[in-house]
Amino acid sequence: MNPLHDQSAALLGRPLRDVLHVDLLVTVPARIIVFIVALLCLANIAAATESYGMPKLDIGKGGHCVADPQWMRVNHMKVLFQQRDETVHLGIRDGKYSLKNCIECHASLRDNSVIGRADSFCEGCHRYEAVKIDCFECHSSKRSTALAQEVSK
Amino acid sequence: MSDTDALIGNTDQKRRQFLKTSVGAAAVAVAPGMLLFDMAHGKSEPVSGKVRWGMLIDTAKCKDGCDDCVKACNKENGLSGGLSPTDSQWIRKVELKDMRSGRELALPMMCQHCAEPPCVDVCPTGSSFKRADGIVLVDKHICIGCRYCMMACPYKARSFVHEPLHDQKPDVPRGRGTVESCTMCVHRVDKGEQPACAEGCKNKSIMFGNLNDPESEISRKIRTVASVQIRADLGLNTGIHYQGL
Amino acid sequence: MQARTFNRNEPLYFYALIAVGLLVLLAGLYAAHMMEEHGHIITGMNNQIVWGMPHVFAIFMIVAASGVLNIASIGSVFGKAAYKGRGPLAGMLSIALLAGGLFVLMLDLGRPDRIIVAATHYNVTSVFAWNILLYSGLFTFVALYMWSLMERRMNPWIKPAGLIVFAWRIILTTGTGLIFAFLVARQAYASPILPPMFLVMSFAWGMAVFFIVQSAMYSWNGKIQDPVLLSRMKNLLGIFVLGALYLVAVYHLTNLYFARQTSFEHFILIDGGIYPWLFWGGYVLLGSALPLLLIFTPGLNGPRSVLFASILTILGAFSMLYVFIIGGQAFPLDIFPGYEVKSSFGDGQIGLYHPSHWEFLLGFGGLSIAFLITTIGVRALNFVPQDKTYAVDKRASD
Numbered sequence: 083m084n085p086l087h088d089q090s091a092a093l094l095g096r097p098l099r100d101v102l103h104v105d106l107l108v109t110v111p112a113r114i115i116v117f118i119v120a121l122l123c124l125a126n127i128a129a130a131t132e133s134y135g136m137p138k139l140d141i142g143k144g145g146h147c148v149a150d151p152q153w154m155r156v157n158h159m160k161v162l163f164q165q166r167d168e169t170v171h172l173g174i175r176d177g178k179y180s181l182k183n184c185i186e187c188h189a190s191l192r193d194n195s196v197i198g199r200a201d202s203f204c205e206g207c208h209r210y211e212a213v214k215i216d217c218f219e220c221h222s223s224k225r226s227t228a229l230a231q232e233v234s235k
Numbered sequence: 236m237s238d239t240d241a242l243i244g245n246t247d248q249k250r251r252q253f254l255k256t257s258v259g260a261a262a263v264a265v266a267p268g269m270l271l272f273d274m275a276h277g278k279s280e281p282v283s284g285k286v287r288w289g290m291l292i293d294t295a296k297c298k299d300g301c302d303d304c305v306k307a308c309n310k311e312n313g314l315s316g317g318l319s320p321t322d323s324q325w326i327r328k329v330e331l332k333d334m335r336s337g338r339e340l341a342l343p344m345m346c347q348h349c350a351e352p353p354c355v356d357v358c359p360t361g362s363s364f365k366r367a368d369g370i371v372l373v374d375k376h377i378c379i380g381c382r383y384c385m386m387a388c389p390y391k392a393r394s395f396v397h398e399p400l401h402d403q404k405p406d407v408p409r410g411r412g413t414v415e416s417c418t419m420c421v422h423r424v425d426k427g428e429q430p431a432c433a434e435g436c437k438n439k440s441i442m443f444g445n446l447n448d449p450e451s452e453i454s455r456k457i458r459t460v461a462s463v464q465i466r467a468d469l470g471l472n473t474g475i476h477y478q479g480l
Numbered sequence: 481m482q483a484r485t486f487n488r489n490e491p492l493y494f495y496a497l498i499a500v501g502l503l504v505l506l507a508g509l510y511a512a513h514m515m516e517e518h519g520h521i522i523t524g525m526n527n528q529i530v531w532g533m534p535h536v537f538a539i540f541m542i543v544a545a546s547g548v549l550n551i552a553s554i555g556s557v558f559g560k561a562a563y564k565g566r567g568p569l570a571g572m573l574s575i576a577l578l579a580g581g582l583f584v585l586m587l588d589l590g591r592p593d594r595i596i597v598a599a600t601h602y603n604v605t606s607v608f609a610w611n612i613l614l615y616s617g618l619f620t621f622v623a624l625y626m627w628s629l630m631e632r633r634m635n636p637w638i639k640p641a642g643l644i645v646f647a648w649r650i651i652l653t654t655g656t657g658l659i660f661a662f663l664v665a666r667q668a669y670a671s672p673i674l675p676p677m678f679l680v681m682s683f684a685w686g687m688a689v690f691f692i693v694q695s696a697m698y699s700w701n702g703k704i705q706d707p708v709l710l711s712r713m714k715n716l717l718g719i720f721v722l723g724a725l726y727l728v729a730v731y732h733l734t735n736l737y738f739a740r741q742t743s744f745e746h747f748i749l750i751d752g753g754i755y756p757w758l759f760w761g762g763y764v765l766l767g768s769a770l771p772l773l774l775i776f777t778p779g780l781n782g783p784r785s786v787l788f789a790s791i792l793t794i795l796g797a798f799s800m801l802y803v804f805i806i807g808g809q810a811f812p813l814d815i816f817p818g819y820e821v822k823s824s825f826g827d828g829q830i831g832l833y834h835p836s837h838w839e840f841l842l843g844f845g846g847l848s849i850a851f852l853i854t855t856i857g858v859r860a861l862n863f864v865p866q867d868k869t870y871a872v873d874k875r876a877s878d
Contacts, residue, residue, distance in 0.1 A: 170374045172281030173366065173425050182405055220375055220410030222403045305824075320526035320832070324825045331819040344815075344823070353664055359608035360601040377597050380590015382530040383608055389665030391813055391825060394527050395590065398519040411519045412590030465815060469664060480816075 137206040140199070142188040142225075148178050155207070162217075181221060189225040197223045287350075287369040288419055289446040289474035290433065291453050291462060292342060296440035299341045302328050307435025308345075311420060313404035323394035323409075325417040326432055340479065343432060343441065346371060346392035346417035347465065347473035354384035354393065363414075369446070369474050370419045378413040385414060389466050392416045446474065487702075494859060501852040508845010511838040512587035520590065523839050528831030529809045534588040536801045537843030540685065541581030541850060542615075543656055543678060544797075546649040547686020548573045549622070556629075556642030562709050565865040566694075567642075571626040572857045573693060573850075574649075574686075578618060580850035584842055607659050614652040621645050630861070653682045660808075667744040668808025673734070677727040684720035685797045688790035691717065693854060695787045697864055705783050714786045718775040721793055725768045728800070740817065747811050747830070748803060755807040758799040767796010806833055 099105070107113050147154060154161075165179040188203040189196050196204040197218055204223075208215050308326045309316045315323070326345040332338070348371045354363045355371065362378040365371050373384075373393075385393045393416040400410055406422040409415050420430035428434075433441040444453030462476040486493070514522060525532040552570035555563030586595055603609050625645045628637040657675030664670050691713065698705055732749065735741040748755050771789035774780055810831040815821070821828035857863065 166376055168281075170372065170376070171364065171366065173368070173421070174279055174281055175422075175425055176279050185405070219399070220403065220408040220413070222405040222408070224405070226405035318824045320528055320826065321521055323527070327823045327825040327827075329816075329821055329823040329827055331816055331821050333819055335818070344825075344827075355603075356605045357607065357662065358603055359606045359612070360597055361603040361606075362601070377594070377601050378591065379594045379598055381608060382590070383606070383659075385527070385530045386666070386809070387663055389813060390815055391527075391827065395520065395525075395530060397521040397526070412516075414590070466665065466817075 137210045138201055139203055139206040140190045140192070140201045141203055142190055142196075143186075145187070148183075181217065182226060185223065186225050186227065189223070194225050195223045282366055282368040282425075284367045284369075285447060286445050287447040287474065288424060289348070289369065289444065289453060289476065290419075290430075291442045291444075291456055291476045291478060293440045293442070294340050294342045294477055294479040296438045297328075297341050297343065298438060299330060299339070301341075301438070303435050303437055304328075304343045304432035304441060307431040308417070311404070311423075311431035312407045312418075313402070313409070321397040323396060323415060325394070325415070342477060342480070344390065344392075344465075345432070345475070346419070347390050347471070347475045348417075348419060349474065350472035351470065353387040353389065353471065357383045357387045359383065366421075370421050370424070371416075372418055372421060373414055373416065375408065375410065375413045375415070380412040380414065382414060388416075389469055389471070490700075494855070497855055498852065501848045501855065504844050504848035505852065507841045508583075508587075508843075508848060511841035511845065512592070514838055515588070515842070516592060522836060524834045524836045525839075526831075526833075528812075528826045529806060529833040531805055531809065532833060533802075533835040533839035534584050534842050534846075535805055536798060537846055538581045538584040538588070539656065539805065540794075540797055540801055541577045541584070541846060543653060543682045544685040544689050545574045545577035545581060546618070546653045546656075547682030547684070548577065548690050549645060549649050550683050550686055551690050552625070552629075553642060553646045556625075556638050557646045562706075562712070566690075567629045567638075568626050568861070569693070569697075569858075569863040569865065570690060571622045571629070571645075572861075572863060573690060573854060574622050575619060576850040576853035576857070577689065578615060579853060580846040580848075582615060583849050584846035587842060587845075607655055607662060611652075611655055611659075614648070614655050618645075618648055618652055621648055649682075650679065653679045660804075665813060666808060667735075667741055667811060667814060668748075668804070671731060671734075673727060673731050677724070677731060680720060680723040680727055681797070681800070684717065684724045684793060687713070687717045687720055688793040688797075691786060691790040692794075693858075694865070695783065695790075697858060701864060703864075710783055710786065711781070714775050714781060714789070717786070717790065717793070718772055721768055721771055721775075725764070728763075740814070744811050748807050752807060752810070752830070755803045755810070759803045759807075762799025763796045763803065766792055767799055768793075771796070809833075 107116065149157075161179045162181060165177050165181070168174040168177060169180065185196050190199065190202055193199070196202055197215065198205065200206065200209065204215055204218075305324075305326050305328060306316070308314065312325060314325060318324075326343055328341055329344045330339070330341050348365075348369055350365075350369065352363070352365055352371050355365055358364075359381060360377045360379055362374045362376075363371070363384045364374060380395070382395055385395060393414050395414050396409060396411050398411060403409055407418075420428070420432075423430060429443050430441075433443040442453050442456065444451045446454060446457075448454055457476055460478055462478040463480050464471075464473040464476060465480070467473075523532060548570050550570075551563055552567040552574075554560050555565075555567045586592055589595070598609075598612060602612075621641070621644050625638075625641040628634040628641045654675040657678035660669040661671060661674040662669075694705070732745060736745050746752075748759060750756055771792045774785040774789040774792075810833060812826065812828050812830065815827065
């Protein structure tokens with residue numbers, strides 16, 4: 083007997099109720115459990131669909147971005163990876179995609195930072211997507227002009 | 236055609252579809268990279284080996300008990316200034332006493348920015364590197380914190396960041412778990428300024444300049460006065476020279 | 481205890497051992513987590529002593545991992561029949577120890593989350609980078625070697641696989657010695673004798689570990705070790721311990737001859753506090769002299785003595801590594817020869833190091849990984865050396 087043949091028959095030839103083992107749902111407790119699980123699944127899907135919009139971000143000064151926002155959402159990491167090597171190894175500090183410049187524009191006007199609140203420019207999306215940000219372990223998250231003002235006060 | 240043959244034929248179709256989609260996806264992924272390559276050109280020039288930054292320190296002008304250079308470095312680079320064994324010190328004042336003659340002197344000690352840095356040789360990831368213009372740096376993006384460079388440095392120039400940091404200076408990123416040392420204020424040098432210690436020394440004992448330019452002030456002085464490199468016997472050709480040692 | 485009751489409860493004892501191993505592993509992982517969250521400030525390491533207790537554990541395990549393969553090499557490369565049956569066990573122990581050592585080493589990194597960076601960014605002049613290749617290579621080649629040993633149809637491949645493993649581990653241990661030998665400015669290191677010293681130490685430590693595991697396996701299975709084989713193996717251990725002691729002596733004697741090294745040697749051998757104690761008491765006396773006595777004295781050298789000698793050798797190994805790694809860092813760098821120095825960064829001062837419990841936990845976590853791999857491996861696969869002449873039940877011989 084060709085086992086492959088058997089498997090295909092199993093999938094195509096058996097009635098759905100056999101595949102789903104409906105025969106096990108004889109007892110009431112089993113039915114209740116299955117019903118609750120199904121309800122939770124539906125609730126989950128509903129919730130997910132409902133909140134599946136973009137998180138609201140505080141874009142700081144905002145204005146015209148250095149590149150198209152959607153392109154940036156997809157490619158900002160690639161851009162930063164290349165920029166950081168140019169700055170550290172070659173000393174090129176005036177690139178369009180320098181992290182300092184991003185923060186200069188996009189830090190919130192309330193707390194001068196790109197992280198810290200749920201709607202902060204970097205934190206908002208990263209929290210939503212559950213991607214840990216490594217940059218600010220070392221880099222300052224505050225705009226440098228504001229910091230300079232603080233120091234001189 | 237039997238059911239099996241139909242299945243196999245189906246699988247082949249699915250394979251073809253998968254290949255088409257993945258090649259398409261790969262092309263889309265590669266495209267921005269090709270775009271970025273174009274954008275890379277059109278910025279300022281990268282640093283070159285035509286310049287070699289160095290320092291000449293006149294130990295006679297360095298006053299015992301004064302630590303203006305240390306304070307300036309700490310302020311510029313956002314260091315805590317703490318002196319416990321786990322605190323980072325990028326520059327320190329060393330008090331010396333000649334064991335035979337009893338002569339006493341003081342000098343600032345920082346990363347010597349060697350031309351043949353042992354720390355660069357031993358770093359497993361290449362994070363410790365020498366820039367084209369002679370400044371030895373740690374690329375903290377790829378530092379894994381193994382501390383081998385700290386073992387290798389003859390000058391105890393490097394520090395390890397032992398705890399999470401906050402409120403770093405925007406021009407001087409530093410963080411937990413990576414190794415750091417004097418950067419010769421590379422963020423200032425790239426702007427045409429002097430390192431903070433050279434500028435902060437009231438006695439003008441630290442002279443900073445281009446060792447590769449024979450007409451620079453530092454080159455002329457090194458040609459005329461006696462100066463040494465610390466542990467010159469190791470053959471590292473340091474960028475920091477000391478006068479009066 | 482009675483052999484019969486032991487045999488009945490044997491699965492229970494096995495699972496108890498596994499449970500203990502897992503608990504220790506968990507403690508080690510917790511220590512690693514704390515170090516990653518709070519930074520190395522919770523350990524005793526600082527800017528003067530940059531490598532601490534975890535490195536003592538890790539380097540012991542990595543060196544022993546290469547040395548334990550000696551037993552396998554004697555069988556497969558040098559053709560001694562009695563050792564051929566021990567090859568698979570030696571291979572498995574090697575993998576277990578290397579895994580444990582790397583566990584400790586990688587989790588002690590400042591940024592263990594960046595391990596992948598170490599694999600993707602490669603500096604060809606760095607011994608650490610070579611080690612990445614050497615360690616992965618050892619795993620691969622030992623696995624292939626074990627396959628050639630344990631599967632009958634692969635037996636023709638034993639000789640070439642054994643040769644590759646033999647050469648590879650010598651290069652690997654040389655690399656471990658070179659980690660220190662390349663440190664040009666430190667008085668404790670920067671010596672070409674370190675690679676051969678580590679090589680011979682690996683033979684001694686590997687043999688000792690093998691002995692302990694073999695004794696445990698024999699005792700667990702109610703067997704007695706063949707006295708002839710025991711005699712040969714214990715003599716080998718003795719020779720290796722002696723050889724290691726010789727190279728350590730040469731290292732210190734040469735150092736003592738150089739005037740500029742005298743103060744360092746004085747520190748390590750006489751007035752450095754814990755370091756002379758550990759060196760003379762821990763390594764020379766307990767870790768070398770006593771084992772040699774136990775091994776070579778005619779009346780004393782039974783299986784119990786040899787087991788004790790093996791344990792002492794390992795204690796000596798830890799003492800030796802503590803003095804070497806930490807003592808070597810505690811002595812200040814001689815940046816200004818001929819000058820007395822003082823500074824805010826520990827120049828001219830002996831570095832102080834108090835290991836924290838986190839570091840010990842991490843180290844023991846690594847040991848537990850080696851223990852778990854060994855215990856489970858020994859139960860799952862056929863590792864008990866089948867000595868043809870002796871398979872006597874312990875009870876029957878009483």
